[in-house]
Amino acid sequence: RKAIAAIEPAHRADMEWLVATMPEVDLQARSADFLVRNVRLAERARREAPWGRDLPESIFRQYVLPYANVNERRDDWRQDFMDRFSAEAWKHKDPIDAVRWINDRLPDMLNVHFHATKRRKPDQSPYESMELNYASCTGLSILVIDACRACGIPARMAGCPAWKKVQGNHNWVEVWSDRWHNVGDSGSDPRGVDWVEERCRTETDPDDWVHAVYAAVWRPTNVKYPLVWAFEIEWVPALNVTRFYSDPVDHAFEVPGGGPAECFVFWGGELIARARAGADGRATLPLARGCQFDVVVRRADGTETRHPVKM
Numbered sequence: 036r037k038a039i040a041a042i043e044p045a046h047r048a049d050m051e052w053l054v055a056t057m058p059e060v061d062l063q064a065r066s067a068d069f070l071v072r073n074v075r076l077a078e079r080a081r082r083e084a085p086w087g088r089d090l091p092e093s094i095f096r097q098y099v100l101p102y103a104n105v106n107e108r109r110d111d112w113r114q115d116f117m118d119r120f121s122a123e124a125w126k127h128k129d130p131i132d133a134v135r136w137i138n139d140r141l142p143d144m145l146n147v148h149f150h151a152t153k154r155r156k157p158d159q160s161p162y163e164s165m166e167l168n169y170a171s172c173t174g175l176s177i178l179v180i181d182a183c184r185a186c187g188i189p190a191r192m193a194g195c196p197a198w199k200k201v202q203g204n205h206n207w208v209e210v211w212s213d214r215w216h217n218v219g220d221s222g223s224d225p226r227g228v229d230w231v232e233e234r235c236r237t238e239t240d241p242d243d244w245v246h247a248v249y250a251a252v253w254r255p256t257n258v259k260y261p262l263v264w265a266f267e268i269e270w271v272p273a274l275n276v277t278r279f280y281s282d283p284v285d286h287a288f289e290v291p292g293g294g295p296a297e298c299f300v301f302w303g304g305e306l307i308a309r310a311r312a313g314a315d316g317r318a319t320l321p322l323a324r325g326c327q328f329d330v331v332v333r334r335a336d337g338t339e340t341r342h343p344v345k346m
Contacts, residue, residue: 037067042074050074052096056254058270061109065102069111073102076113077184080121084187086130086212091299093306094211098189101253104177105192105271106262108160116161116185119144124186130212134190137182138218142175149175157264173206173264179218180208192251193217193276196261198238199246204263207231209250214308214321215279235280241325248280249273252305274305278323284346290316290332291342299331322346 042050053074057065077100081087090099103109120141124133142148150169159167159174161181170178176192183190194206208218217231240246244261251260252272260273290296293316300308300320312318312332322328328344 038070038074041067041071046074046078049078049096049100053100060270061103065109069102069109072111073113074100076117077187080117080185080187083121084125084130085128087187090187090189090211091306091309094189097253098191098211099184099187101184104180105158105173105251105260106265106268107158107177108163110160110162112161112181113185116182120182121186124188130188130210131216133186134183134188134210134218137186137188138179141179141182145178147175147178158262176206176208183208183210191215192260193248194260195235195239195246195248196263197245198234199240201234201238205231205234213310215250215276217280232280235277239277239281241275241277241281247275248277250276274303278325279307279321282324284322284324286320286322286344286346288312288318288320288330288344290318291340292316295335297333299333301329301331302326320344 039047039050039054050070053070080099081090081095102113120137124136127133127136145165146168147164147170148168149172151171153169154171154174155167157171157173159170161178164170164174164178180190180192189211191209192206193209194204196204209215210218235248239248249260250273252274254272256272256274258273258275259269260271262268262271288298290312295314296312298310298312298318298320299306308321310318310320320330322344324346326346330342330344331339332342333339
């Protein structure tokens, strides 16, 4: 109540949403001052980033506004990371170019590098990793995601609890630019750019929870993000996004009646892509086989129509 009362009226709806979706452990432990600083800085990033004002509200709230990813210690990182990364990141007009800049430089700028055994625990917070100088794929993913969010770039953690044949698990980073992109060769792992997507095509199973791919979200769902270091924790919500890796489809969508329009793709109530149809009324939508989608077509006059698409 104190945080909601203290925030500026223009940001109150975002604060109310953040409080309404916070895990109970954070409701008990986070201060009003912490929340107010977090919301003000996230709003500043949305205002000042070249791409910020174009972000859909639901994407901003779930993947820029939150102050944490999974169960890591809650550090007050946003001002620090904005100071470190935003000036250079905001020189780029495309958020993907900004992500590449962050990705290429973050391990050296923060002096945190991947090591499977020198890190103390998988789920290190940003400052735990910076104090130790080493992190796992999870710890480095947290750093990359938080750096992106500090710059107004929507980002989230994705991961697989166990590959079907290859031993081990992995967590990595996805970023939003009109759809979700796997960051690939990043600070989250030193291997090649395509290995995550290739392994997801052959080593995952959407119908077997231990071999599925999950994306961590910041709202209640009926799916939990499996934390292999703490399976008993069930309060990290997720989406099962396996089919977007194992069976992706670039679907040729034609706007009914033709003409230019914006196309918003929803999957289970979640906005997962946005595309613009040209004068010919055609747009390419990143979908997945075995899934049901709703495509909302918005024309220049503001009228909207909804169209189901089953792959």
